[in-house]
Amino acid sequence: MLCWLVVVPTTAWAAARLAGLDRGPLVQALAFTPYVAGWSVLALALTLALRRWWPAAIAALTAVALLGVVAPRALAAPQPAAGGPTVRVLTANLLAGSADPRTLVELVRQHRVDVLTVQEFTPDAQAALDQLGLDQLLPHRQLNPQIGTPGSGLYSRWPITDAGIRHNLEGWGFSQAYGTLVVPGAPPVRVESAHPSAPYALDQVDAWRTDLAAQPPATPDGGLRILAGDFNATLDHSPLRALLRTGYVDAADASGEGLTGTWGPYDGDLIPPVTIDHVLVDRRIAVRSVTVLTLPATDHRPVLATLTLPTP
Numbered sequence: 001m002l003c004w005l006v007v008v009p010t011t012a013w014a015a016a017r018l019a020g021l022d023r024g025p026l027v028q029a030l031a032f033t034p035y036v037a038g039w040s041v042l043a044l045a046l047t048l049a050l051r052r053w054w055p056a057a058i059a060a061l062t063a064v065a066l067l068g069v070v071a072p073r074a075l076a077a078p079q080p081a082a083g084g085p086t087v088r089v090l091t092a093n094l095l096a097g098s099a100d101p102r103t104l105v106e107l108v109r110q111h112r113v114d115v116l117t118v119q120e121f122t123p124d125a126q127a128a129l130d131q132l133g134l135d136q137l138l139p140h141r142q143l144n145p146q147i148g149t150p151g152s153g154l155y156s157r158w159p160i161t162d163a164g165i166r167h168n169l170e171g172w173g174f175s176q177a178y179g180t181l182v183v184p185g186a187p188p189v190r191v192e193s194a195h196p197s198a199p200y201a202l203d204q205v206d207a208w209r210t211d212l213a214a215q216p217p218a219t220p221d222g223g224l225r226i227l228a229g230d231f232n233a234t235l236d237h238s239p240l241r242a243l244l245r246t247g248y249v250d251a252a253d254a255s256g257e258g259l260t261g262t263w264g265p266y267d268g269d270l271i272p273p274v275t276i277d278h279v280l281v282d283r284r285i286a287v288r289s290v291t292v293l294t295l296p297a298t299d300h301r302p303v304l305a306t307l308t309l310p311t312p
Contacts, residue, residue: 003055006043010036011062018065020238027199027208031274033236034073034259037066073235073258077249082286084186084309089115089279091193091228095267095298096149097122103295104302105132111293111304113138114157115181117193117228119174121151142179152177152193152229158184166192168211173197176229178216186309187224192216194229194280208232212239218247218282224309227280230263230300234275248280251305254287262292267299279305 163179196211261273
């Protein structure tokens with residue numbers, strides 16, 4: 001009986017994940033699938049140690065299934081032979097503008113960031129960042145600072161054309177700044193600061209799903225696109241995987257850093273880290289590295305992706 005009590009919940013979790021049953025309370029739960037994948041190995045070890053062969057067989061299938069979807073995130077994938085310029089993209093959720101601006105500007109300077117996307121961007125945050133010299137480091141911008149959490153911003157070392165602000169949930173959700181970057185030696189690339197709704201309560205799940213479905217798809221036969229921001233979703237959520245199937249690659253997944261947490265305990269909450277901040281890039285763009293950094297006074301960790309664009 002003990003073996004089945006350990007195996008059955010893990011098997012049910014694997015079935016929900018593989019079937020894409022992220023509905024209701026399962027949306028939040030499935031974010032922790034990597035931890036359940038680790039537990040599935042322990043469940044298998046227990047059944048084998050107790051020589052309970054039927055539970056062991058089910059536990060083995062469960063572990064294979066969960067590790068099959070989780071483990072590749074820790075392995076770097078082959079990259080396209082892009083020969084254009086290097087672009088360093090940093091994305092950061094500022095927690096309603098409370099994140100430490102000095103640290104953020106120092107990260108931009110230290111890592112020679114070319115493009116910065118920010119979410120939960122406020123007028124006070126904009127003023128503080130410019131006072132600390134961000135306007136000199138990244139002089140081109142498309143900004144929508146707002147009090148509270150709806151604000152969004154896009155900063156760039158290079159000129160931005162066709163810029164604008166997109167609003168989720170028909171105008172009353174989070175905003176998303178976007179623009180097309182003119183990078184010397186590369187085709188134009190559209191960058192957007194992504195921030196779909198958060199599924200923090202059951203009555204928000206439909207909004208979360210709607211916002212993710214409304215994210216701009218990749219255009220494999222057209223221009224290059226990059227979505228960088230707080231997606232409020234992990235790779236274990238089917239709407240994000242559907243977005244990837246349009247022609248994006250998750251940069252952290254491609255570089256073997258896909259299991260590094262970006263949200264959770266960083267403001268004192270007792271939540272295991274999960275990976276909800278992403279840089280999604282067109283499949284023609286090569287991912288060279290991804291690093292998750294530290295930014296005080298926010299519950300998120302900034303994600304830095306070093307990319308190589310294709311030539312025109």
